[in-house]
Amino acid sequence: MKKKIVFVINYFYPDLASTGQLMTELCQDLIDDFDITVIAAQPGYAGEKALINKTFETDYLDQIKIIRIRLPEVDKTSKLSRIKYIFSYFALANIALLKEKRVDIIYTISQPPVLGGVIGTIGKFLKRSKHIYNIQDFNPEQAAAISYTNNNFVYKIARKVDILNCSYSDKVIVVGSDMSGTLKNRFSGKKVPDHVVINNWTNEKEIIPLQKNEPNIENFLKENELENKFIIMYSGNIGLYYDLENIIKITEHFKKYKDLAFVFIGEGAVKSEMQAFIQQKDISNVHFLPYQSKEFIKYSLNAADVHLVVNQKGIKGVSVPSKIYGVMAAGKPILGVLEQGSEAQMLIDNSKCGVVIEPKEYSEIIEAIQKLYSMDRNKLRQVGLNGRDYLEQFLKREISINKYRQVLKEVSETI
Numbered sequence: 001m002k003k004k005i006v007f008v009i010n011y012f013y014p015d016l017a018s019t020g021q022l023m024t025e026l027c028q029d030l031i032d033d034f035d036i037t038v039i040a041a042q043p044g045y046a047g048e049k050a051l052i053n054k055t056f057e058t059d060y061l062d063q064i065k066i067i068r069i070r071l072p073e074v075d076k077t078s079k080l081s082r083i084k085y086i087f088s089y090f091a092l093a094n095i096a097l098l099k100e101k102r103v104d105i106i107y108t109i110s111q112p113p114v115l116g117g118v119i120g121t122i123g124k125f126l127k128r129s130k131h132i133y134n135i136q137d138f139n140p141e142q143a144a145a146i147s148y149t150n151n152n153f154v155y156k157i158a159r160k161v162d163i164l165n166c167s168y169s170d171k172v173i174v175v176g177s178d179m180s181g182t183l184k185n186r187f188s189g190k191k192v193p194d195h196v197v198i199n200n201w202t203n204e205k206e207i208i209p210l211q212k213n214e215p216n217i218e219n220f221l222k223e224n225e226l227e228n229k230f231i232i233m234y235s236g237n238i239g240l241y242y243d244l245e246n247i248i249k250i251t252e253h254f255k256k257y258k259d260l261a262f263v264f265i266g267e268g269a270v271k272s273e274m275q276a277f278i279q280q281k282d283i284s285n286v287h288f289l290p291y292q293s294k295e296f297i298k299y300s301l302n303a304a305d306v307h308l309v310v311n312q313k314g315i316k317g318v319s320v321p322s323k324i325y326g327v328m329a330a331g332k333p334i335l336g337v338l339e340q341g342s343e344a345q346m347l348i349d350n351s352k353c354g355v356v357i358e359p360k361e362y363s364e365i366i367e368a369i370q371k372l373y374s375m376d377r378n379k380l381r382q383v384g385l386n387g388r389d390y391l392e393q394f395l396k397r398e399i400s401i402n403k404y405r406q407v408l409k410e411v412s413e414t415i
Helices: 018-030 079-099 115-126 141-145 152-168 177-186 215-223 244-254 271-281 297-303 323-329 343-351 362-374 377-394 397-412
Strands: 004-010 035-041 056-061 064-069 105-109 130-135 171-174 195-197 230-235 260-265 286-289 306-310 334-337 354-357
Touching: 004 018, 004 079, 004 115, 018 035, 018 056, 018 397, 035 079, 064 079, 079 115, 105 115, 105 397, 115 130, 115 152, 130 152, 130 397, 141 152, 152 177, 171 177, 171 397, 177 195, 177 343, 215 297, 230 297, 230 323, 230 362, 244 260, 244 271, 244 306, 244 362, 271 286, 297 323, 306 323, 323 334, 323 343, 323 377, 334 343, 334 362, 343 354, 343 377, 354 362, 354 377
Parallel strands: 004 035, 004 105, 035 064, 105 130, 130 171, 171 195, 230 260, 230 306, 260 286, 306 334, 334 354
Antiparallel strands: 056 064
């Protein structure tokens, strides 16, 4: 009989959140090895309306059983709305997990912050199961980096709780080598929990380098008035951890560049602030577009000449921007605004697929854009293709998923 794994992961198909897409692909690839149930919120990452009417509804994707939880709508610009959403999910996910029978392994991720791990810690003892804790983002370290609250007591308690989550887990999975260092620092002088580094991924067979004359890309450019433009694109969460509310200000320097366009694809807490700046400064070459469907991302990513991959200062060792894998798969040059020693910075430097500027060095970002804009187009294209070559050697989806499979099998064999 297959071992049963319950994934409590908040975002899942058809949600557009990157972690939701990653976890969906992981579950689909593991279905032959394990009996899989997923507990997730109803789709709503990009502002979709609730699709379910009852508190819990059962759905299926292939052979994967999905228990979807109905939650209050969240306004990402409101802390109160976020807190209400998070604690509603936490309470209902615990109830859904406790109702499940014959649970061998509970798999949780670090979403919602800290509480995602708490669900696994509680479940481990009440269900007498194993717990695997996948840390996509370290919190409260991530929240502290952007001063989400000035209440240091909250940070202190949250950190202690998450240290307990790590201690009680049977395996901790982090998504970057710099994050392994953060875990070790948390346990300085004490026994470090059993852990492994497994990179996130993209589907490199779906996302491949394409020319701008590909019909779907041509239509995308035409529909958005981006034809014959040098496009600098940011595609992903326009949220609190990327300093985008300040990076947007560098676009004023390029407002008279008629053949250059900045394109921001996605939604998030600082999008309205960015749009207000553009309107105030009357900058016409900055475009905001909604999330693209998963099926269309392979085209929208390829519409760019350069991609922005950014993180706020203080995020090194705390989080890895997973968008970097899609950009490398598309073979596009990267302008990284990242701290030295961070996982994404090391990927860019090791693969020679772009340039990296330290966060908050806005004049240097402007200089880097000017340099990329002036670069011979064939040379620039080759810089991007360097990233694709590196990904095919070291970062294939198959490599990461096989590592997950091995970890899950090892843990299941101890039951």
